[in-house]
Amino acid sequence: MAEPFVFHFRRGENSAPEVMYMVDLYCRCGLCRHDQYQRFYHATAFHSFTLAVFNRLVDEAHQKADYECENCGTMVGADHVLKVAVTYGFVDDAGIVRGYLDRESGKRRYQLVARRRLDPQEMPHWEPDPELGTSLDTISEQSVDELLDRPFNAKLAWIDVVDDWLEDPEGGAYARIAPGFWIVVDASEDAANELTAEIEDAQFADGKEHGDLMIVALSESVPEDLATHAQPQSMAGRWQTWLPQHIVEALLEQRIWADAYMSRSAAVETIKRTFDTANLSYSVDVTDADVFFSQITTPGEGVYGRGLSVSSVLRRAVFTGLTPGEAARLTAEEIVGVLLRVWK
Numbered sequence: 001m002a003e004p005f006v007f008h009f010r011r012g013e014n015s016a017p018e019v020m021y022m023v024d025l026y027c028r029c030g031l032c033r034h035d036q037y038q039r040f041y042h043a044t045a046f047h048s049f050t051l052a053v054f055n056r057l058v059d060e061a062h063q064k065a066d067y068e069c070e071n072c073g074t075m076v077g078a079d080h081v082l083k084v085a086v087t088y089g090f091v092d093d094a095g096i097v098r099g100y101l102d103r104e105s106g107k108r109r110y111q112l113v114a115r116r117r118l119d120p121q122e123m124p125h126w127e128p129d130p131e132l133g134t135s136l137d138t139i140s141e142q143s144v145d146e147l148l149d150r151p152f153n154a155k156l157a158w159i160d161v162v163d164d165w166l167e168d169p170e171g172g173a174y175a176r177i178a179p180g181f182w183i184v185v186d187a188s189e190d191a192a193n194e195l196t197a198e199i200e201d202a203q204f205a206d207g208k209e210h211g212d213l214m215i216v217a218l219s220e221s222v223p224e225d226l227a228t229h230a231q232p233q234s235m236a237g238r239w240q241t242w243l244p245q246h247i248v249e250a251l252l253e254q255r256i257w258a259d260a261y262m263s264r265s266a267a268v269e270t271i272k273r274t275f276d277t278a279n280l281s282y283s284v285d286v287t288d289a290d291v292f293f294s295q296i297t298t299p300g301e302g303v304y305g306r307g308l309s310v311s312s313v314l315r316r317a318v319f320t321g322l323t324p325g326e327a328a329r330l331t332a333e334e335i336v337g338v339l340l341r342v343w344k
């Protein structure tokens, strides 16, 4: 059976993307004690979505309960919620994170499952499933990184690497952020280039050797030719809006040079899979420096007006602090959304 197309994003205020998460509530009628589940597919601002926000969603989820008891017709609300489960699936397929709250005991549990996609049709779970791996009593940036091999929000990873360098500039700073994604920071472009010789990472060496890694400087990352945005320099999530002031100043005064190294082929695969599951056809042109999607067309022969370059998608990842996989999925979904008229 063909994989169904699931929209992870929707357009929020000022065209800023919102990302979907799933809330399940286990409720018991206050009058007749009849049990029912209620599920919500809600969306939250994508660029500012952090672990702290996720925890707040878990804490506040019960307030969404609102229905008439199937058995006696009494209104069921927040006070009648016994258990809560909130599920978020990283759109780059790194995995899912699930937060559980037992409202009677106040006890929280978490489960992180690597390389699993959000399944909107999955039956609700009310506690971690031991078959899927370890459960946690608390969740931290570190546990997300260890179990899912990515940061919860890549913006915080940028800030971490740059702050590391500012504290101790000697020898530069670099880090692998997620599969196919590295950040390198030093005092100048040349110093940052030289620093990459020190990165002992087979994936990095392999990507470099085969010409698969694209280098994008943070300070020069505006995705000028991004097909989905007429004015990319002012798009939602640009680094000027979330980097701390001391880093913005260091970048503008060119006291610091920050590069991202990203796998082109991983982004290409994500874009292809998104278009394929949406039943779109397209042409792909590959050059040494870029990969270009054009003639992106629906089965009803609606054609997207512009072509999509993978380099612009990777620039978007840097410019707006996303993982390359997130930028690829978001951009491809924006095109699908416009072509299928889900997004106006």
Ligand SMILES: [Zn+2]
Residues within 6 Å of the ligand: 029, 030, 031, 032, 033, 034, 069, 070, 071, 072, 073, 074
């Ligand atoms: Zn009832």
